[in-house]
Amino acid sequence: MAWINFEGYAAVTLLLWLTSGFVLLFGKNKIKSDNKLASLLAGAGLACLLLFIILLWSKLERPPMRTLGETRLWYAFLLPLIGLVSFLRWKYRWLLGYSLFMGALFLGINYLHPETYSKSLMPALQSIWFIPHVIVYMFAYALLAASSLVAVKAMYQDYRGKNWQTLPALADNFVYLGFSFLTMGLLFGALWAKEAWGHYWTWDPKETWAFITWAAYLIYIHYRYKHLHKHKQAMGILIISFVLLLVCWFGVNYLPTAQNSVHTYSG
Secondary structure, three states, rough: OOOOOOOHHHHHHHHHHHHHHHHHOOOOOOOOHHHHHHHHHHHHHHHHHHHHHHHHHHOOOOOOOOOOHHHHHHEEEEEEEEHHHHHHHHHHHHHHHHEEEEEEEHHHHHHHHOOOOOOOOHHHHOOOOOOOOHHHHHHHHHHHHHHHHHHHHHHHHOOOOOOOOOHHHHHHHHHHHEEEEOOOOOEEEEEEEEHHOOOOOOOOOHHHHHHHHHHHHHHHHHHHHOOOOOOHHHHHHHHHHHHHHHHHHHHHHOOHOOOOOOOOOOO
């Protein structure tokens, strides 16, 4: 569809985020004007990408959430959004920088693998549960990705012998909220499956890995509750949980058992 100029929107977004990252890297943390400029540039990039998503939704006459490439658009938007909100709340410059980098990475992947957009939706996707199920999962994955960035930062700080004892509490905030969305996603998915195929749960490969991911984050939450001061082990569990999440998101698509899965993304 010639009217979709993804390359143009992506270029503007990346330019704004790159400039914001430059300000974060070379600006002074305690200078309000630098922080404000970085926030404005990051926000402008988010606005540009959101405009593209809205226009795409309008022209396709369906939510752009069907293919793996379309979901990457949402993650490219949501991750920097979480980073920006966190920066405005807690002033973590590194988290905003990493979030912008991850958002740019998703945009770059879509740039290298252009989408063939289609208005069609298979019958199973023509459900009232389609949008809420996918949206809450997108928020969950974005929040849990942010928590993994915090965990990696904490482990790196520990390796460098620097203080990182405040980071686990930030990771917890992301995990608790992300886990809530993850749980809602599972419930909405079960209701959707009942409507589409007559069963709430069939242990389809995607469903199985979704449960494994949910259980992994539940283990992290319980571990934090029982061992509040064992930060290093908790950060390790959090990183492993995110690896499982990545397998659930797109890795399961490459498993032989998933070839006949009704949940396998196209595109």
